[in-house]
Amino acid sequence: MLSEAHLTEGMRSVFVELLVHGPLSRAEAARRLDLSPSAVTKLTKPLLQDGYLLQQPVGDRNAMGRPSQPLAVDPARAALIGVKLTEDELFAVRTDLRAEIQRELRRPLISHDVDDVVACVGEAVRDLTGSGKPPAAVGISLAGTASGGDPVVPTSPFLGWRNVPLGGLVAAATGIPAVVVENDVRALTAAQQWFGAGVGHSSFALVTVGAGLGCGLVIGDRLVRGAGRGTGLVGHMSIHDSGPLCEMGHRGCARAYVSSAAIRRAVATTLDRPDLTFEACLALAAEGQPAARRILEEAGEALGQVVATVANITGVQLVILSGEAVAMYDVCAGAFDAALAAHTHWTSTPIDVVVKPFTFSEWARGAAVIALQHRILGR
Amino acid sequence: MLSEAHLTEGMRSVFVELLVHGPLSRAEAARRLDLSPSAVTKLTKPLLQDGYLLQQPVGDRNAMGRPSQPLAVDPARAALIGVKLTEDELFAVRTDLRAEIQRELRRPLISHDVDDVVACVGEAVRDLTGSGKPPAAVGISLAGTASGGDPVVPTSPFLGWRNVPLGGLVAAATGIPAVVVENDVRALTAAQQWFGAGVGHSSFALVTVGAGLGCGLVIGDRLVRGAGRGTGLVGHMSIHDSGPLCEMGHRGCARAYVSSAAIRRAVATTLDRPDLTFEACLALAAEGQPAARRILEEAGEALGQVVATVANITGVQLVILSGEAVAMYDVCAGAFDAALAAHTHWTSTPIDVVVKPFTFSEWARGAAVIALQHRILGR
DNA sequence: CCGGGTTTGTTGATGATGTCAAGGAATGAA
DNA sequence: TTCATTCCTTGACATCATCAACAAACCCGG
Numbered sequence: 001m002l003s004e005a006h007l008t009e010g011m012r013s014v015f016v017e018l019l020v021h022g023p024l025s026r027a028e029a030a031r032r033l034d035l036s037p038s039a040v041t042k043l044t045k046p047l048l049q050d051g052y053l054l055q056q057p058v059g060d061r062n063a064m065g066r067p068s069q070p071l072a073v074d075p076a077r078a079a080l081i082g083v084k085l086t087e088d089e090l091f092a093v094r095t096d097l098r099a100e101i102q103r104e105l106r107r108p109l110i111s112h113d114v115d116d117v118v119a120c121v122g123e124a125v126r127d128l129t130g131s132g133k134p135p136a137a138v139g140i141s142l143a144g145t146a147s148g149g150d151p152v153v154p155t156s157p158f159l160g161w162r163n164v165p166l167g168g169l170v171a172a173a174t175g176i177p178a179v180v181v182e183n184d185v186r187a188l189t190a191a192q193q194w195f196g197a198g199v200g201h202s203s204f205a206l207v208t209v210g211a212g213l214g215c216g217l218v219i220g221d222r223l224v225r226g227a228g229r230g231t232g233l234v235g236h237m238s239i240h241d242s243g244p245l246c247e248m249g250h251r252g253c254a255r256a257y258v259s260s261a262a263i264r265r266a267v268a269t270t271l272d273r274p275d276l277t278f279e280a281c282l283a284l285a286a287e288g289q290p291a292a293r294r295i296l297e298e299a300g301e302a303l304g305q306v307v308a309t310v311a312n313i314t315g316v317q318l319v320i321l322s323g324e325a326v327a328m329y330d331v332c333a334g335a336f337d338a339a340l341a342a343h344t345h346w347t348s349t350p351i352d353v354v355v356k357p358f359t360f361s362e363w364a365r366g367a368a369v370i371a372l373q374h375r376i377l378g379r
Numbered sequence: 380m381l382s383e384a385h386l387t388e389g390m391r392s393v394f395v396e397l398l399v400h401g402p403l404s405r406a407e408a409a410r411r412l413d414l415s416p417s418a419v420t421k422l423t424k425p426l427l428q429d430g431y432l433l434q435q436p437v438g439d440r441n442a443m444g445r446p447s448q449p450l451a452v453d454p455a456r457a458a459l460i461g462v463k464l465t466e467d468e469l470f471a472v473r474t475d476l477r478a479e480i481q482r483e484l485r486r487p488l489i490s491h492d493v494d495d496v497v498a499c500v501g502e503a504v505r506d507l508t509g510s511g512k513p514p515a516a517v518g519i520s521l522a523g524t525a526s527g528g529d530p531v532v533p534t535s536p537f538l539g540w541r542n543v544p545l546g547g548l549v550a551a552a553t554g555i556p557a558v559v560v561e562n563d564v565r566a567l568t569a570a571q572q573w574f575g576a577g578v579g580h581s582s583f584a585l586v587t588v589g590a591g592l593g594c595g596l597v598i599g600d601r602l603v604r605g606a607g608r609g610t611g612l613v614g615h616m617s618i619h620d621s622g623p624l625c626e627m628g629h630r631g632c633a634r635a636y637v638s639s640a641a642i643r644r645a646v647a648t649t650l651d652r653p654d655l656t657f658e659a660c661l662a663l664a665a666e667g668q669p670a671a672r673r674i675l676e677e678a679g680e681a682l683g684q685v686v687a688t689v690a691n692i693t694g695v696q697l698v699i700l701s702g703e704a705v706a707m708y709d710v711c712a713g714a715f716d717a718a719l720a721a722h723t724h725w726t727s728t729p730i731d732v733v734v735k736p737f738t739f740s741e742w743a744r745g746a747a748v749i750a751l752q753h754r755i756l757g758r
Numbered sequence: 759c760c761g762g763g764t765t766t767g768t769t770g771a772t773g774a775t776g777t778c779a780a781g782g783a784a785t786g787a788a
Numbered sequence: 789t790t791c792a793t794t795c796c797t798t799g800a801c802a803t804c805a806t807c808a809a810c811a812a813a814c815c816c817g818g
Contacts, residue, residue, distance in 0.1 A: 201606070202606065203605070203606045215692060219598050219601075220598075220601055220603070222598075222599055224598055226582070226694020226695070226696075227580070227582045227694065227695065227696045229694045229695070229724075229727040229728055229730070230694060230724065231694030232691075232692065232694075233692070233724045233727070236691070236722060237688060237691075238617065238618065238684065238722075239620075240620050241618075241619045241620055241621065241631075242620065242621070248721070252620075305617065309616060309688065309692075310692055311608065312611075312612035312613065312615070313594060313596070313610065313612070313688075313689055313692055313693065314596070314603065314610060314693065315603060315604070315605020315606065315608045315610030315611075316605070316606065316608070317605075317606045342627070343615060343617075343629070345608075345609065345612045345615070348608040348612070349608055351608070
């Protein structure tokens, strides 16, 4: 699917524009892409014939002239599968071309043995495919130094892998040739870029709060992948030099304040209630329990400082907050905003912060978007 | 000059490739640009006729086959003028197309009045032009939120300007239509991108040490300009929360440790020798004076942490150090390297740090390169 | 010294891709 | 009904890069 029709460069750009920016008339697409209307007519013709695009019913008419005929990508024309690997579980989703989730599943990882993981991923792909048509591409995301295009995972700390050709192995196990592997935060960033709060912004950052801290960047409409080095390593950013030590020997890393584990541990030990869950800690702080409240304020300050630093260096105007533990923001928005303002340069316009409610399948959805982008853009 | 000949997109890319990567044979240029050899022949023909390119004498022959005929940009085909504005002085250079400085001058700024500054810039441009041909473009760089393409300076704290249409005023005063205004650190970054240590790297960062700290970014072969907000605001990055206050109310900002003024002040007050210059402080530290040595070690640590943070967020592999006070690096390389290593993630490859000896005219040279890039690339 | 091998550079035919000019289509407004 | 407006389509045309073929200039081995 999706590339057997020999997509040319112009067709790709029109297709992406329609995919990302919803139904558009040919004239509107021409304006956006800086093309002539006739070019759009010619470029969309084969895409319509092949069923990638659909004529939309004409919408509201309050303008002059001939009504526009909106075009839209047929989201059901192809399917994607995205898989997120964690230390002990696998999440997988099947989505349509607009990355809307159709089915999802989660499954425990029995071991970190490469063959076991590949078998588990293959089984998930089979189950999600069912009797339907096979997906156009499979994306796999995981923490570590994986980087799009390269099907080899250079290092995965939590799985203990080095130079594992994961993409090729899954392709062989499933018979689906297009398997792409990518860092999990970058995958989430890609999903926001095309189908989330990043739409319409040529540059933005995504900061994730969860087991750790992460940061993805889009600059000039391109996902920043880094050259050899990973990107978005904000977890060890220094916040207070009087804080606790982290495993790298720093004092007061951001992750010592703002990860879900750090918040839970701090509240649980301070209140001597080792059974407290992370959510319970947030609830305590929301109710006004002083220690919990203070710990979350400190977390909010740390997160605000991280976001400000990212924005100060890269110049992004929009920062999206996401991740499993992003609910912490609601409890400490005041402290966060104050820290963000304090660390933001006064000559700059304020930063737009968008908080994205998070479900765990978002990780897998991000992997599906990476697969989609790779399939369409070839990178 | 330089664009009257109606440069097409293909010609531009060949021209830039030859300008930046020195003399290249047609075949080599074709390989680098992913073009066919015949395309390069056709694209270079009009450039050769118009004198923008020169046939180089054939070099060493140790390969098989027909000897290649290197092509190079004629650096004398056009001239650029770059101007750097500071609070009380103006530096200006006239360069050739490869940004080699031909003449330079410095001049005091009598006032911060816009007309006075424009007159002073105009006079400098006239003096540097002399009886020669007028420059193809003029670039002006200054600290603040100026951003390429836009000839208006939104804010300049040290000049007290807001929304000054500097580019247009200088264009009117000099009769040279192409006047480009840009942030000074970005201009320096552009110079490194095309004619410095950044050549051959698609992504790198430049960190400047001087009156303050600055940071410029090139990601994916493009100079990062930021969207509305400035980039590279690393001066207020938090290093120690027990340090001195800065004017924004932070404790232990990077600029409190690593700017030339901060280092000088720290050494001078500690040793109770208010007359000490910055250079003298470096000399004392190099000789082993304990207090000066310690102060410079702390500066090196802070700078190392700044560089590590920039690289961790953006994923650049190369960081160039520059600026008026970059000589401090030689005195504290050990502390810098240790801090850099400590704050760099272990899963990443080490960062290449290149120290660029700095003269003040480099600022103005950067402005010339901005003018050149704008003239050629149209951005 | 002379012909294969090799790489470079040039030329003309070809094809892909976009613009332009012209005009038809579908609406609101007068 | 007629006009203005906007959208969409079509065919002529221009641009630009590739391809195939070939000429040029060198090495090398006999």
